[in-house]
Amino acid sequence: MSGRSVSFVDRLLTALRAPLFIGLGLAAVYLLQTLPFLLYSWRLAGLPLQLLILPTCVAAVICIKRPVLAVMVATVAAGVTTVAVRALHVNEPTILSPLTPVETVAFLIIIMTVVFHADAVAAVIEVGLLCASATFALLFRENTNLYSSETRLNFALCVAVVGIAVMVAIYLRARDGMRRRALTAAVTDAQRAERVELARELHDVVAHHVTGMVVQAQAAMAVSENDPLAAHRLLPGIVNSGSDALTAMRRLVGTLRESEPLYTATTDLDSDVRAAVERAAQAGVPVRLRMELPDSVPQEVGRSVLRLVQESLTNVHKHANAPTEVTVELNRTVSGLRLLVRDDGIGGRVVPVGGSGGYGLVGMRERVELLGGLFSAGEVDGGWQVLAELPLEGTR
DSSP states (O other), X not given: OHHHHHHHHXXXXXXXXXXXXXXXXXXXXXXXXXXXGTTTSOEETTEEGGGGGHHHHHHHXXXXXXXXXXXXXXHHHHHHHHHHHHHHTOOOOOSSSSSOHHXXXXXXXHHHHHHHHSOHHHHHHHHHHHHHHHHHHHHHTTTXXXXXXXXXXXXXHXXXXXXXXXXXXXXXXXXXXXXXXXXXXXXXXXXXXXXXXXXXHIIIIIHHHXXXXXXXXHXXXXXXXXXXXXXXXXXHHHHHHHHHHHHHHHHHHHHHHHTOOSOOOXXXXXXXXXXXXXXXXXXXXXXXXXXXXXXXXXXXXXXXXXXXXXXXXXXXXXXXXXOSOEEEEEEEOSSEEEEEEEEOOOSSOOOOTTOOOSOHHHHHHHHHHHTTOEEEEEEETTEEEEEEEEESSXXX
């Protein structure tokens, strides 16, 4: 039931923005009213008197784009028609108002459109002009007795019809405002999510390679005076890390331009993890890898596992104090995958060059929790340990 009412309201909102629908509706009402009178009605300057109503119909069609002009045209047209009807003593059919059926429909459309689109002050003035022209028609189209019950009933009907039209337009305007605000909020949330995803991807991918470059450059500087050849052997690693960083950045820019997902991992988790471990080893920290993967890993889970490995190894380079070995274990459990990254850094953590943005652990926790997994990180036996458990089925 509620779905149908929403659909009906949406149709009304669409109609109030569509001059074509308004024009077709008025044309149907106009033809129903006019056909019986085209050949036999009173004529003014050789034309059927019904043609005097056409400007009011045109006003209803243009009121969306030009509301002020539409109100003026409808007001003047109603006044001219009233004078012509009174001068020729024509008995025009009316319904719910002193106006003809097509005039009544056109006036209601203009009133609803003005209230829906215009600001409050303009709406009051424009609706007031239309009501004044309808009152003028009530008083002068026929020999009206202001104190008769028929006149009072007719006037009450006019007020009721206009009031209903105004209330419906106000309701539709409020409903449209709510829909616009909901749409704006949805767009804002989507943009925020995209920014968070981009920030996470930049941190996990680019920072991983840049950290490797910094660590290798620091090592080269430390040994350059005593062993220039050792420093020279570190340069290819810096070049490779820089090339990888540029490649990752180009992929990110490319996915942004093509509106594709912001991921640079392949579908081969085994090869991706081994490549990440090899790059970490080239930076000077020995890594011991133990990996046992299932035959099939969902792409989203595999991508997150790779980012966790990269970020954990990056944190070892940035924060670990003189680690001698890093252990990376990736094994299948009963419910999913278990990732363990542990270093044996001695003492407290060190402050990296350029400071720390503090987004690494937050990003890793977000990745795991989005998949319905468990994440923990902290000091263990003087070193640092990252532990993540990710489900392979029923991820959310």
